[in-house]
């Protein structure tokens with residue numbers, strides 16, 4: 291009985307070894323990749339090939355985004371092209387009202403903090419930046435320029451993600467109530 295157990299033990303050890311290798315490779319791949327695929331309340335980083343609609347947004351020294359309101363269907367991947375028409379730096383960061391306010395506070399305390407995420411773009415005067423984002427969660431979200439003074443001056447916009455009806459699944463998978 292004791293000897294019978296050893297092949298099993300051996301295979302368990304081998305099984306244990308392969309995930310360890312896989313993990314190592316995964317860590318490498320993450321380092322090499324430029325986009326972090328992290329699910330946020332306001333969506334997830336989008337793939338270029340999934341883009342079906344491009345929205346041009348202008349950012350100006352009047353501390354306004356044009357347009358200030360975007361409507362999206364749940365699941366839609368947008369390319370936001372962001373043009374800075376002003377003479378100072380601007381940025382667009384997508385998030386919830388709460389997270390953006392917290393982030394703005396942090397930037398006031400640490401004006402030189404470096405941050406870069408797929409849901410934000412920092413655009414120098416006269417330049418154009420881009421965000422590709424998949425709005426896979428319904429709700430009302432904000433976008434804002436979090437540079438000190440800009441957020442406070444009202445450089446904020448709204449993104450409304452309308453819930454998909456899910457008509458295909460309704461009544462098929464769910465019992466009637």
Ligand SMILES: [Cu+2]
Nearest residue numbers: 380381435440
């Ligand atoms: Cu700004």
